[in-house]
Amino acid sequence: MYTPRAFAVDDLQALDALFARDAFVTLLTTGADGAPLASQLPVLYRRDGDRLHVEGHWARPNPQASHDGPALMIVHGPHAYVSPGWYPDKIEAARVPTWNYATAHLRGRLECFDDEAALADLVARTSDVFEARIGGDWRFEPDDDSQRRQLRGIVGFRFHVDVIEIKHKLSQNHPAANRSAVADALSGGDTNAREIAAMMRAIAS
Template identity: 75%
Template sequence: MYAPRAFAETDLSQLDALLAADPFVTLVTTDADGAPFASHLPVLYRRDGERVLVEGHWAKPNPQAAHAGPALMIVHGPHAYVSPGWYPDKEAAARVPTWNYAVAHLSGQLRTCEDEAALADLVSRLSDCFEAGVGQDWRFEPGREDHRRQLRGIVGFRFEPERIALKFKLSQNHPAANRAAVADALEGLDARSRAVAGLMRAREATRTD
């Protein structure tokens, strides 16, 4: 990922926040011929210091379930179009349109799992996490044969990234008046744009220059 110094982020708490807000990732691998393949998956994430673990599963017929090895996981944050019309210096500096966004790229080795007990535990934790988010209470019941039978149709994975790159492009390369004007404009738009404005405001509050 191209990440100029002004937009590079090293604080892993920002990765925590991205995945707390949107734990639906893009996982990219290559097949035996070197062709790229992508899946879009809900995941469970946890971090202990510098160590990150991401877990999830595929449907067994998904070709990626046979792609254990090097992988790239893309974590998507909020993004929004930025109009040059919002900049106070738009004419003097001949400003052009751009896009503000936050994203993370995680690279490492993907490990697959088909052990029934491990899959049962994974599905239980996934359902507990996401059912709570929608106010429901479906649970995987390991004592039920019809539930256990469903495990035969999936392959689990564990992913411990060796490299983590975070890019938060939030108008850091603009003067303060431009940054404030963009955040103000984005706050008046849709929820996604407001989320970008929130990231900009939070970053502005910690600036020391």
């Protein structure tokens, strides 16, 4: 990921926040023929100090489901268009449009598994997390034969992370007046824009 120094973040709490906001990631691998493969997947994430634990699963027919090896995981954060018309110095500095955003790229290695006990545990924990977020009460029941049989249709993975890159592009390379004006403009926008405005104000305080 191209990350100028002004936008690089080394605080892993920023990664925690991205996963807490949106644990639906993009997972990229390379197929046997060298062609890129991508999947959008919900994952479970936790961190012990500098050690990350990321788990998820594919549908068994997914071409990635046989991939033990290198992978790139993109964690998506908020993003918003920035108009050059918002900058106080737009004319003298010949400002142009841009985009502010937060994201993380994790590089590492996938480890696949398909034993029933491990898959049952993964599905149970995954459903517990995401049901709780919507106030739902569905639970995976390992003693229910009809539910347990469906485990045959998935393959689980553990993602062992080697490299963490976190990027917050929040107009840090602009004068304070520009940053303030952009945050003010974004605060009246959609949910993504308001999140970016709040992040900009947080680093300015």
